[in-house]
Amino acid sequence: xxxxxxxxxxxxxxxxxxxxxxxxxxxxxxxxxxxxxxxxxxxxxxxxxxxxxxxxxxxxxxxxxxxxxxxxxxxxxxxxxxxxxxxxxxxxxxxxxxxxxxxxxxxxxxxxxxxxxxxxxxxxxxxxxxxxxxxxxxxxxxxxxxxxxxxxxxxxxxxxxxxxxxxxxxxxxxxxxxxxxxxxxxxxxxxxxxxxxxxxxxxxxxxxxxxxxxxxxxxxxxxxxxxxxxxxxxxxxxxxxxxxxxxxxxxxxxxxxxxxxxxxxxxxxxxxxxxxxxxxxxxxxxxxxxxxxxxxxxxxxxxxxxxxxxxxxxxxxxxxxxxxxxxxxxxxxxxxxxxxxxxxxxxxxxxxxxxxxxxxxxxxxxxxxxxxxxxxxxxxxxxxxxxxxxxxxxxxxxxxxxxxxxxxxxxxxxxxxxxxxxxxxxxxxxxxxxxxxxxxxxxxxxxxxxxxxxxxxxxxxxxxxxxxxxxxxxxxxxxxxxxxxxxxxxxxxxxxxxxxxxxxxxxxxxxxxxxxxxxxxxxxxxxxxxxxxxxxxxxxxxxxxxxxxxxxxxxxxxxxxxxxxxxxxxxxxxxxxxxxxxxxxxxxxxxxxxxxxxxxxxxxxxxxxxxxxxxxxxxxxxxxxxxxxxxxxxxxxxxx
Amino acid sequence: xxxxxxxxxxxxxxxxxxxxxxxxxxxxxxxxxxxxxxxxxxxxxxxxxxxxxxxxxxxxxxxxxxxxxxxxxxxxxxxxxxxxxxxxxxxxxxxxxxxxxxxxxxxxxxxxxxxxxxxxxxxxxxxxxxxxxxxxxxxxxxxxxxxxxxxxxxxxxxxxxxxxxxxxxxxxxxxxxxxxxxxxxxxxxxxxxxxxxxxxxxxxxxxxxxxxxxxxxxxxxxxxxxxxxxxxxxxxxxxxxxxxxxxxxxxxxxxxx
Numbered sequence: 001x002x003x004x005x006x007x008x009x010x011x012x013x014x015x016x017x018x019x020x021x022x023x024x025x026x027x028x029x030x031x032x033x034x035x036x037x038x039x040x041x042x043x044x045x046x047x048x049x050x051x052x053x054x055x056x057x058x059x060x061x062x063x064x065x066x067x068x069x070x071x072x073x074x075x076x077x078x079x080x081x082x083x084x085x086x087x088x089x090x091x092x093x094x095x096x097x098x099x100x101x102x103x104x105x106x107x108x109x110x111x112x113x114x115x116x117x118x119x120x121x122x123x124x125x126x127x128x129x130x131x132x133x134x135x136x137x138x139x140x141x142x143x144x145x146x147x148x149x150x151x152x153x154x155x156x157x158x159x160x161x162x163x164x165x166x167x168x169x170x171x172x173x174x175x176x177x178x179x180x181x182x183x184x185x186x187x188x189x190x191x192x193x194x195x196x197x198x199x200x201x202x203x204x205x206x207x208x209x210x211x212x213x214x215x216x217x218x219x220x221x222x223x224x225x226x227x228x229x230x231x232x233x234x235x236x237x238x239x240x241x242x243x244x245x246x247x248x249x250x251x252x253x254x255x256x257x258x259x260x261x262x263x264x265x266x267x268x269x270x271x272x273x274x275x276x277x278x279x280x281x282x283x284x285x286x287x288x289x290x291x292x293x294x295x296x297x298x299x300x301x302x303x304x305x306x307x308x309x310x311x312x313x314x315x316x317x318x319x320x321x322x323x324x325x326x327x328x329x330x331x332x333x334x335x336x337x338x339x340x341x342x343x344x345x346x347x348x349x350x351x352x353x354x355x356x357x358x359x360x361x362x363x364x365x366x367x368x369x370x371x372x373x374x375x376x377x378x379x380x381x382x383x384x385x386x387x388x389x390x391x392x393x394x395x396x397x398x399x400x401x402x403x404x405x406x407x408x409x410x411x412x413x414x415x416x417x418x419x420x421x422x423x424x425x426x427x428x429x430x431x432x433x434x435x436x437x438x439x440x441x442x443x444x445x446x447x448x449x450x451x452x453x454x455x456x457x458x459x460x461x462x463x464x465x466x467x468x469x470x471x472x473x474x475x476x477x478x479x480x481x482x483x484x485x486x487x488x489x490x491x492x493x494x495x496x497x498x499x500x501x502x503x504x505x506x507x508x509x510x511x512x513x514x515x516x517x518x519x520x521x522x523x524x525x526x527x528x529x530x531x532x533x534x535x536x537x538x539x540x541x542x543x544x545x546x547x548x549x550x551x552x553x554x555x556x557x558x559x560x561x562x563x564x565x566x567x568x569x570x571x572x573x574x575x576x577x578x579x580x581x582x583x584x585x586x587x588x589x590x591x592x593x594x595x596x597x598x599x600x601x602x603x604x605x606x607x608x609x610x611x612x613x614x615x616x617x618x619x620x621x622x623x624x625x626x627x628x629x630x631x632x633x634x635x636x637x638x639x640x
Numbered sequence: 641x642x643x644x645x646x647x648x649x650x651x652x653x654x655x656x657x658x659x660x661x662x663x664x665x666x667x668x669x670x671x672x673x674x675x676x677x678x679x680x681x682x683x684x685x686x687x688x689x690x691x692x693x694x695x696x697x698x699x700x701x702x703x704x705x706x707x708x709x710x711x712x713x714x715x716x717x718x719x720x721x722x723x724x725x726x727x728x729x730x731x732x733x734x735x736x737x738x739x740x741x742x743x744x745x746x747x748x749x750x751x752x753x754x755x756x757x758x759x760x761x762x763x764x765x766x767x768x769x770x771x772x773x774x775x776x777x778x779x780x781x782x783x784x785x786x787x788x789x790x791x792x793x794x795x796x797x798x799x800x801x802x803x804x805x806x807x808x809x810x811x812x813x814x815x816x817x818x819x820x821x822x823x824x825x826x827x828x829x830x831x832x833x834x835x836x837x838x839x840x841x842x843x844x845x846x847x848x849x850x851x852x853x854x855x856x857x858x859x860x861x862x863x864x865x866x867x868x869x870x871x872x873x874x875x876x877x878x879x880x881x882x883x884x885x886x887x888x889x890x891x892x893x894x895x896x897x
Binding site for chain 2: 047050051054065068069070071072074086122124125131133134136138139141158159161175176179186188240274276279281282342384450453499541543544546549550551552605
């Protein structure tokens, strides 16, 4: 099968407008007869469901949380980019487009990124109209700031809670449509399979998480907005419940999964303090502006960090990257921290941490100045660790944060399965091999408010749908599949909790498919993950019953999918014989230790097909979509 | 550290509940309260026991999912979310009582998990601005001063956890509702529906069976986002204002469940 992204012809700036001019519409009076299922209620899912409901379609919105407002988009801190040029810097669509393509290390689709930059400006207007309280200047105008190493101030924010306020805006729009009778929210429901009738997505099987009932839901099309898969690493900045199950069930039904190896690791998180730890907390990257990163030169150092003299401290970023020093880009800073910890120089209880020291800047600028900039972050750090960064250097370590890979979609955000759409972090998206700061919120809302509602309507207008009831054999079959997996989990006779097994997988992934990947390590990882997959069903134990609220059962099901996905992440990392963006292969670096791309061979999106007879009988099959660059010249970055 | 836990166990909404004693040993003081429960559950799975069900998600204090009453206090002793409560906050060897958030409008799901969809229905009754997706005015055409922004944002940061409800002797949801009314009614975008919003949200609070405020102030005392009781004053003012307007509205009442 060739992957056709179906990009409209003509000059890039007019592609989306032309697509909109040509697309088919469903008349307002016919819209209520169409049902659309949206899985997930984060920024992408909530905004899509609300927008489709407002157009007049009947929408069933699903989330596994107790309320749609809990989705993990809520935790995004920094801001949202838009090419509005409020700061009078000559910023424009072209510039945001270029920054995003370059930030993605030239591994994203030009036409999609251009459209993203175009609609970015509408998002700010839409959110403000909903009552999202963006920060304001003294005159009452919207404030912007510079973020993530770009040269313009195009990031809009609401204090440090931009994701929360944007999500609440989308959630309130969703609740408005619930009140209008256009949207039904199925909270505490988990999608466990997508139902295909004659190869076309026509519904889902969902489990009511309170009663355990397995439900069939039919629709004219299905939109997946279930977020990313950073939790494959066990410890990440994602929420406990964030999972890849909806996307993975779609993959097993024939949707291709693209670029799974593109994961973003964030350098400034609070390190793990012990085995019991369940998640990692992100600290704003802005801390690196005034903090110096170091480790003791002596691996057996016993002294408190503040007692270690200057000459015995190894400021590894400053030494290795003198020009950028502690402000080196995310992936470089992350990898350097991993390398010093692998060399045994790490600090903290688990020896996987490095110091971020504010001593010098406190001396130079005064305590008040540092307090003014970082007080809330310092307090948050102290709340979590019990140590004050004024007294003792912070400890930080990189943590998996965002996944650029996801379900392959064409220009209309449709997967390789007809009638199945994927939006937000769940698709392989517009970020290429790495995502710029403040771009995740932009992409999720662009998909949800301004792209999917049109492409879904176009799809519905071009299909002649036969009425379908949930007694159809496709539903019966899918439900049986779901029931048999649940039965298999409930009857497993092991002794390990899903959490314990997840921890094993995560350790392998973080070590071998994290910041630094090598052929040898990846081959080992694939072996180890296969071995875990083989014993998972004997080792796991799920307590309670399937007919009640059972978090252990939910976890076990999600873990089974993470194990398979982890293997694919390693396969993809192995096949991509180059370094680019968040994917760094030890074999492919320049003499200076920089990422070395191979554009002649790997300027492609790799979309993987799940073997029809299952993983035991077959292997994932890769399909390449070539990336064509007409608007930008491929360049190599340097931060020396 | 070692603790004795008195944990509320309840199989389902209609089943009777009871306290069960559990002992946890060698707990790291740096572990969070929920990680302590994770460890207990892992142990229970390994030994063939029945795990303790509880809700949590982001574990960084912003999603509002976690909802335990610890030693009688919603979220625990420190006015932060349950997930940001650490074992070092407790005395070694002590007994800790763990219950769900308690309120008539929050029916039990299992053990420590409850159903807070009543709060969603209050939002459905009017906690939004009725704009649909499409071209909107330039944000700078409706300036908001930093002072108004401050008032709005201090209320808009509500995470919808429901601790205020659980702490209130009257079981009132007025801090929650007041926060949303303070957020939207102070903004220029919120003006057209200002009165309907206050009226309908208050009606829905009553419909769900929440009580009324009598100024105990327990809500603000436990609010992890530090939302002040002044939002209730604002809610009362706005409700009074709305009851003076004669405009007929179509009451959008959600059915309490």
